[in-house]
Amino acid sequence: MVNRRGMNRVLESAPWAAGKARGAVVCQLGKWKYRPAQDTVTVVEAVTTLLVEAAVADGGTTVSVHLSDQDGQVCILALSHHTDLTTRADDVGGEVLRQITAHRAVTGCGTDAGPDGRRVWAVIEL
DSSP states (O other): OOSOEEEEEEEESSTTHHHHHHHHHHHHHHHTTOOOOHHHHHHHHHHHHHHHHHHHHTOOSEEEEEEEEETTEEEEEEEOOOOOOSSOHHHHHHHHHHHHHTSTTEEEEEEEEETTEEEEEEEEEO
16 A cells, blocks of 8 residues: 555454444544544444455454545455355345445445455445
8 A cells, every 4th residue: 555544453253343343444534533424434334334244244264354545535445364255256245335335425346356355345435
């Protein structure tokens, strides 16, 4: 990452991971002096939940959340760390991506699978 701040958190792949990730993301945005409107905070929380729940659903033992910012936007990425995916990322992530793009503050999102697991990400305008 060039010209961006970043944060990473590794969590146990468990039902409570999304809650921990939401708190970490919102807290980090505050540390970076972002003061988004409450409706944008709600979007950040909802999108973080969707991303992490998708990563947890892959069935690995850990998930990680990666956060970066640039020019008033934040990118949130969840990585499943489960490399033995039996379905393609497009098949698994399609519904999640539709739910993410339903939020107006989201300017982009995507998913792919790589050697380190499935990545699901979204960019949100703050």
